[in-house]
Amino acid sequence: MPVKYLGKIVEIMYMDQSGKITQRRIEVKSIRDGLLRATCLMTGSPRMFLIDNILAWKAPRTAVEEAYNNAG
Numbered sequence: 001m002p003v004k005y006l007g008k009i010v011e012i013m014y015m016d017q018s019g020k021i022t023q024r025r026i027e028v029k030s031i032r033d034g035l036l037r038a039t040c041l042m043t044g045s046p047r048m049f050l051i052d053n054i055l056a057w058k059a060p061r062t063a064v065e066e067a068y069n070n071a072g
Contacts, residue, residue: 036049
């Protein structure tokens with residue numbers, strides 16, 4: 001995961017240790033030694049994610065993008 005996401009909110013697809021895949025919206029706090037530390041915006045709790053288990057990430061859509069996509 002690029003360092004450019006530090007301090008930003010991103011959406012990730014993550015596979016946990018048991019193989020369960022979840023989608024989360026997080027605020028990235030730090031990236032170091034193969035770990036991403038973040039705040040989960042759904043629960044408000046601090047979380048740690050193994051970078052190797054992050055399957056995908058993207059910046060969330062803005063309100064303007066959402067309105068444009070829903071207008072059609």
